[in-house]
Amino acid sequence: MMDKLEKVLGPLATAIGKNKYLIAIRDGFLVSTPLLIAGSVFLLLANFPIEAWTNFVENLMIGNQSLASLLSKCSDATFSIMAVFATMGIGYTIARENKSTPIFGAVVALMSWFILMPFQFNANITSLADATGVAINVPEGANAVVSGLQFGWLGSKGLFVGIICAITSVELYSWVERKGWVIKMPAGVPPTVVQSFSALIPAFIVMTVFFLINLCFVACGTNAFDFVFAFLQTPLLGLGDTLGAMVVAYIFLHLFWFFGINGGSVVGAVFNPILQSLALENLDLYRELGPAGYSVANGAHxxxxxxxxxxxxxxxxGSTLSLLIAMLFFCKSKRIKELGKLSLVPGIFGINEPIIFGLPVVLNPVILIPFILVPTMNIVLSYLAMNMGLFPPCNGISIPWTMPVIISGFLSTNWMGALFQGVLLVLGVFVYLPFIKTMDKQYLAEEAAAADSADTDDIDLDDLDLDDL
Incomplete structure (x- = not known):
């Protein structure tokens, strides 16, 4: 089976490895990978799943801020603005592939992205007053138009628009350069000055084009970011409390992640209120009936x-803890092994951005199938097991999302639920295995080629013949 899959996936992986745009997106995300890994450590410290620790960091005040909020600033400086890093990185890489000046590609991509970004948004005045400490007497729920940048657009919500802007703006910039529409300086001018002036006309044309695009969106009463986000949310309306709804929601969630958009945020905006209401009903029922009487038959969701x-x-x-195990135990390429080691601890606690953007999962068709299939398998099998009474549904008690697997299953159901989590984790490893092995072979070949190139470039003094001088 693995041989057949590799025959299908191998050519696909090779084609992906030669595609300029996918290379640019992959390498562009690598810019943010070390920052995301570092930010994961601080995010874990702020949300470590031990109640005594979370109470400590939330109650320890340093000046007028809690230690938890200060720790969260490190994740805000990485996760919350990761689209900025990715947009610049993709722009840089495409410019490099086009033989343009990479640094100008990065800044042109970022400029185009910011031109499309809304700089004004509605905010609740009461919330603003609470945040600033200024007492304002306003009607409850009143809104005000505020100028500034929203963290949501700077993070994963704005990533898809960033990818589009980086590709289109740098391609346009490179096309203008190839046409020769640049300012040429006389000989003797420093190279940095020459590059700066040669970028002037291409950058101006890119700016004008994106100004006109933004003008069209504004004339229609919206903006590019809101349009894309609303368009992606539309198919999610109408999801409800059924197994089918959960499966459909998670297929959409993981498709969004495939395009670099935080699927949890998009799907959660529609689906989480339903799930939270169901959890509260479960908690009330659990308190009423106790562990002995709590079951699907007695009304638990x-x-x-x-x-x-x-x-x-x-x-x-994507249930990427299974992927991490496959990477660490079954892969041989240095790239995959080292990424697996760096991502293991955050992955145990549910933080997988290093894998999403470092492997990457984003725009990687080879990994897309198991990335959707493993969570779907987990949902269906868990639903069937709970429905058959192998172990009770989750009791509704709030458990931190960072709680490691097995422990979380025991706390939310019973020992059988914890064991079932372990079984699903192992099954996920086998689903991911043929796909990650395909990538592993590709990366091994690239590493071998790089090593051969390095050996060829080395100069061996023993090979020098002084008689030829």
């Missing part, structure tokens, strides 16, 4: 917030 957090995925979207 299988689909709930805890079911999503603790049984659909292990280690983050």
């Amino acid at each position: 299988i689909i709930s917030q805890q079911f999503q957090d603790l049984f659909a995925t292990f280690g983050g979207a």
Whole structure:
């Protein structure tokens, strides 16, 4: 089976490895990978799943801020603005592939992205007053138009628009350069000055084009970011409390992640209120009936917030803890092994951005199939097991999303639920295995080629013949 899959996936991986745009997106995301890994450590410290620790960091005040909020600033400086890094990185890489000046590609991509970004948004005045400490007497729920940047657009919500802007703006910039529409300086001018002036006309044309694009969106009463986000959310309307709804929601969630958009944020905006309501009903029933009487037969909901957090995925979207295990135990390429080692601890606690953007999962068709299939398998099998009474549905007790697998299953159901989590984790490893092995072979070939190139470039003094001088 693995041989057949490799015959199909091998040519696909090779084609991906030669595609300029996918290379640019992959390498562009690598810019943010070390920052995301470092930010994961601080995010874990702020949300470590031990109640005594979370109470400590939330109650320890340093000046007028808690230690938890200060720790969260490190994740805000990485996760919350990762689209900025990715847009610049993709622009840089495409410019490099086009033989343009990479640094100008990066800044042109970022400029285009910011031109399309809304700089004004509605904010609740009461919330603003609470944040600033200024007492304002306003009607409850009143809104004001505020000028500034929203963290949502700077993070994963704005990533898809960033990818589009980086590709289109740098391609346009490179096309203008190839046409020769540049300012040429006389000989003797420093190279940096020459590059700066030669970028003037291409950058101006890119700016004008994106100004006109933004003008069209504004004339229609919207903006590019809101349009894309609303367009992606539309298919999610109408999802409800059923196994089919959960599966459909998670297929969409993982498709969004494939395009670099935080699927949890998009799907969660529609689906999480339903799941939270179901979890509260479960908690009330659990308190009323106790562990002995709590069951599906007595009205407990299988689909709930805890079911999503603790049984659909292990280690983050795509259930990538299974992928990490496959990377560490079955892969040989240095790239995959080292990334697996760096991502293991965050992955145990449900933080998988290093894998999503470092492997990458984003725009990687080879990994897309198991990335969707493993969570779907987890949802269906867990639902069937709970429905058959092998173990009870999640009891509705709030358990941190960072709680490791096995422990979370025991706390939310019983020992049988914890054991079932372990079984699903292992099954996920075998589903991911043929796909990650395909990537592993590709990376091994690239590493071998790089090593051969390095050996060829080395100068061996023993080979020098002084008689030829």
